[in-house]
């Protein structure tokens with residue numbers, strides 16, 4: 759595996775798009791979590807969300823500073839209408855479904871995809887991802903523990919039906935993200951990731967998450 763340099767135009771362009779995407783997703787998560795604080799089920803959940811809002815804000819700042827230095831064209835890759843559509847989706851969810859869609863898919867699988875980029879990235883990009891990826895581990899742990907709590911608070915039949923519905927939810931969120939028509943797999947390929955390998959890694963992680971929740 760070879761680390762690419764920012765002098766490589768195709769690499770720089772694809773990595774630039776991925777950085778813009780990551781920053782937009784972090785900004786989106788920051789806003790979605792901020793909106794949920796008031797209605798979160800208990801104090802621990804409110805505190806966890808509030809901490810995450812601060813973390814995502816820091817990630818957006820780190821990424822924006824790095825993109826500036828890297829000379830990335832910062833035009834959004836997800837348009838405003840799509841962002842509004844995603845907000846509407848998350849707003850309509852109850853707490854357990856919100857946790858499933860945001861933490862299993864966007865946070866856990868999203869950061870797993872970003873992790874795949876790290877070994878291939880130029881040193882500056884790698885450094886810009888260090889703090890954010892470290893924090894994402896906390897966010898995933900928070901989301902999973904809240905989801906466990908939410909499931910444990912349900913009666914057995916309800917809990918089972920939520921658990922049974924999780925693979926389909928994950929699938930539906932993926933389909934929704936694919937519908938945004940952002941050529942993210944092409945960008946991954948252009949920076950040197952194999953999309954087949956990426957899909958395998960994500961599939962394995964998805965399996966682990968589902969098994970962990972049912973335990």
Ligand SMILES: [Fe+2]
Nearest residue numbers: 784814817890
């Ligand atoms: Fe983040």
Ligand SMILES: [Fe+2]
Nearest residue numbers: 865893894897
């Ligand atoms: Fe996060």
